[in-house]
Amino acid sequence: MPLIEDWKLWFCAAVLGVAFAVRNLRKKGGRKPVGPLALPFIGHLHLMGPVPHRSLYKLSQRYGKVLLLQLGCRPLLVVSSASLAEEVLKIQDHLFAHRPRIHFVELVFYRSRGAVFMELTPRWKSLRKFYAQHVVSPHCIVASKGIRHEEMQSLLRRLRLCTSGGSVDLRNAISDWMLNVMTRVLFSERADDRDKMLDFPEVFHELSDIFTVPMLADFIPYLGAAVDPGGIQKRLLREQARMDAIMESIVCKRLEQISSDPSSTPKDVLTSLLQFEGRIPKNDGVQEAPNTTPDSEGNEAVKAVVLELLAATTDTTTAAVEWAMAELLSHKDTALEKLKLEIEGCMEGKETSQVNEELLCRLPYLEAVMKEALRLHPPASLLLPHFTKEATKVAGCTIQANTILAVNAWAIGRDESVWKEANQFKPERFLPGGSDANISFEGHTNFQLLAFGKGRRGCPGRSLGMVMASLVVANLVHNFELRTSQTPDLTEKMCAANMLANPLHPNLYSRQHPCTKTAT
Numbered sequence: 001m002p003l004i005e006d007w008k009l010w011f012c013a014a015v016l017g018v019a020f021a022v023r024n025l026r027k028k029g030g031r032k033p034v035g036p037l038a039l040p041f042i043g044h045l046h047l048m049g050p051v052p053h054r055s056l057y058k059l060s061q062r063y064g065k066v067l068l069l070q071l072g073c074r075p076l077l078v079v080s081s082a083s084l085a086e087e088v089l090k091i092q093d094h095l096f097a098h099r100p101r102i103h104f105v106e107l108v109f110y111r112s113r114g115a116v117f118m119e120l121t122p123r124w125k126s127l128r129k130f131y132a133q134h135v136v137s138p139h140c141i142v143a144s145k146g147i148r149h150e151e152m153q154s155l156l157r158r159l160r161l162c163t164s165g166g167s168v169d170l171r172n173a174i175s176d177w178m179l180n181v182m183t184r185v186l187f188s189e190r191a192d193d194r195d196k197m198l199d200f201p202e203v204f205h206e207l208s209d210i211f212t213v214p215m216l217a218d219f220i221p222y223l224g225a226a227v228d229p230g231g232i233q234k235r236l237l238r239e240q241a242r243m244d245a246i247m248e249s250i251v252c253k254r255l256e257q258i259s260s261d262p263s264s265t266p267k268d269v270l271t272s273l274l275q276f277e278g279r280i281p282k283n284d285g286v287q288e289a290p291n292t293t294p295d296s297e298g299n300e301a302v303k304a305v306v307l308e309l310l311a312a313t314t315d316t317t318t319a320a321v322e323w324a325m326a327e328l329l330s331h332k333d334t335a336l337e338k339l340k341l342e343i344e345g346c347m348e349g350k351e352t353s354q355v356n357e358e359l360l361c362r363l364p365y366l367e368a369v370m371k372e373a374l375r376l377h378p379p380a381s382l383l384l385p386h387f388t389k390e391a392t393k394v395a396g397c398t399i400q401a402n403t404i405l406a407v408n409a410w411a412i413g414r415d416e417s418v419w420k421e422a423n424q425f426k427p428e429r430f431l432p433g434g435s436d437a438n439i440s441f442e443g444h445t446n447f448q449l450l451a452f453g454k455g456r457r458g459c460p461g462r463s464l465g466m467v468m469a470s471l472v473v474a475n476l477v478h479n480f481e482l483r484t485s486q487t488p489d490l491t492e493k494m495c496a497a498n499m500l501a502n503p504l505h506p507n508l509y510s511r512q513h514p515c516t517k518t519a520t
């Protein structure tokens, strides 16, 4: 009898124990997202493929819109729906708004001293404030209009040299324009001024190229220190040293100029930045950074910010233009014709064929074209990597501390449960009366349209990026007949941004407009 009672007692205790453990597990841990099997050491690295947003999209179709992968030693959470994007970029933004440390960024951007890859610190906050006041405010955008106008004149001149039907490397031409505009806005020099800027464009493009190569040191650190496949680390160190020398000379020349002849100092972003970093006395408009750089660290913080603004702007905006042009050339008889007519209507009676920035607000179809191109082809297709230092739950799944977050903006932009004819290029959807007339990049809603991200880490340069990209598209469409022998190949390639694998090389012909002179 005592034996039986003992047995019953043990049985009850065991059942209670298991129930208690399961309840605790649920309470503490929740479930884990289902995902593919991980390989030893590399985890799921081999599944990322050459175009990661497409590989992750396929995985999400099989395993669900919340995926947990292992890239070497680093856990990666991937979300692929607008509602999940809202959960991580709005509801849990305070947790996921950090950035992971990345080998390339640590080296090229001086231990992540710019805002883009900085953790959420008071310095990040004050840098964002600096950008908002001195780089991308409506006042700054208007103030730098003249630079974009002059550079557009020279781009149009350059392209007109090819208008006897010669083919032109459109990406090169656009990216040179972006770089020249931004270097002039930032530090008043043209990027292609060889005397002052040396090999800047070449080194800049080399570094953009290296950025796309996954670094072993990021995922398998113990191997990464010893092995350098393809000599990529060596190449990175060489190009970083070249870029550092160019940046150092720009900053040093400016400091010399300020000390020898303060009255001739350009009022550009570099001057405000030197004040912000406490390198020169501040004037009334500039607030100093909270932890102003000690002199021992020289000009590093300044160089990091200048370089990151060039990197954040050039490839993304160039990609936006290239995708818009590729889609327009794929829809010649519809979208392209409609856009030509809209611009012609606005340009009627104008003396020149150069479309100026003030006209952009009168071109709603152009805005719809740019939105549609960015919906289908967001240049940062997975945004930039976010990072949580704390454990949390997303959609009921346990996410451990130190997990990287990727938001698949590309997949969300094509989600058929949210967008009508999701894979079709239909700018009309964004026009008044269209199915998505109220969807915009701004604000804390519309997580289905994510080309600029959302939340704390959302892109501060959205308005400037849209102005620059729209201006180039409007001028290309209005001034030239662009012909391609075949419909453009829309295959993608991951470069520093999501780009066309085969850049456009259209044949150019001048378009003649009655009553207008060509821009000089």
Ligand code: HEM
Pocket (backbone or CB within 6 Å): 115, 116, 117, 128, 131, 135, 136, 309, 312, 313, 316, 317, 320, 378, 379, 380, 383, 384, 385, 386, 450, 451, 452, 453, 454, 456, 457, 458, 459, 460, 461, 462, 464, 465, 466, 469
């Ligand atoms: C069409 C052009 C552009 C696109 C598509 C774009 C897109 C993006 C995206 C997706 C992010 C990351 C958002 C996230 O991680 O959640 C970002 C961040 C950023 N962008 Fe842009 N961008 C563009 C133009 C610009 C311009 C012109 C500037 C110049 C000021 C700029 C400055 C930045 C900065 C500083 C960040 C980092 C913000 C932070 O981490 O706090 N971007 N951009």
